[in-house]
Amino acid sequence: MTGMQPSHDEHLQAAMNAHHIPRRLQQRILELSVFHTYAAPGIIIGAFMVDYALELLGTDPGQKLYGVCETPKCLPDALQVIARCTIGNNRLRIVPIGKFAITVNASSEKETAEAVRVFVDLTKIKQYPVLDLWYSNSPDYDKHTMGDRLRDEIFSAGRNILSFEKVRVEVRPKKKWKSVTCPGCGETVPDYLVVDGRCGACGSMKYYQSIS
């Protein structure tokens, strides 16, 4: 039901075949590399993580899921493409703790939901020397000479570098809002985004300068 067209990354494809990655997961990794624009190590690890989380949750295809990602780097794209928790559909939350970890839950009518948290386990990653160097951002990691070995170790490891725990997360209700007019620019914004009587762009959030 998901399905982006595969990228034509024959090198990636060959590596996945060599490591006997299941066909279904290969397809997800190819879709993900198209979306992300390249097959970054982080999205490949992310694909294994999301795939594992969905299996642990026992989800059905097309089921509405909510995800939290503990880093903004690479990993959110795996949740977006594989679990369809996207920034724009409001089912993805990024909490910048800085860990390579995700939490996924099904929708719930209650105030909390049972979820599964899947994370890169620092004790397990030690078995994979290049992956360990890359993950810890060591100056000894050289992407020009070690990139292929890194990818090999990631595919060789698969879920072997992951652990999980069952957790409980809060369900966030959809925010009600009214449209209000900013006295600064005369444009409308949701009331809950008004700061000191003005919209963010008339306050401290203006990130651009008009030219021409």
Add this chain to the structure above:
Amino acid sequence: MTGMQPSHDEHLQAAMNAHHIPRRLQQRILELSVFHTYAAPGIIIGAFMVDYALELLGTDPGQKLYGVCETPKCLPDALQVIARCTIGNNRLRIVPIGKFAITVNASSEKETAEAVRVFVDLTKIKQYPVLDLWYSNSPDYDKHTMGDRLRDEIFSAGRNILSFEKVRVEVRPKKKWKSVTCPGCGETVPDYLVVDGRCGACGSMKYYQSIS
């Protein structure tokens, strides 16, 4: 070069055909509705916005682009799927001002870049009564009885509800970081995410409770 498989939303397809939406843009809207899991009004407007921004910038297919989105609702997914500015590849920034507006620029070696800002123009939207009700979150908008008309107005309007301006934005350099060990949990996180000597999860950012 991008390409997710189209969804099988025949209703959406028929509406696009009826309004003579160009084939290339139809394809993008179908991809987007698969990614977002449904053809929300906001992603259809977003598709017109990103398509317009790319044309104004004169970008080549596959060119590396950076985007800012002034709302987290729906619109970021159009930047992600069409312009390949994703949360995970670090080319998408969300500034929650609350306006339906995006800014897109090509990569630049300088400290700033010229960009184009495309926005829903509140003076132009007034010509489309249902769209105007929906956009302003009016209690008079009823999605059960007005959903089809809203979609028709969006396709009928296309770029007619949009305006643009040329702007200058700051180029954000890639952050250098070192891996440090949190004394609370013993796990590693990037140094710049440490708060009061601990990682976020050992501080105020823990968003889950362990169970089992």
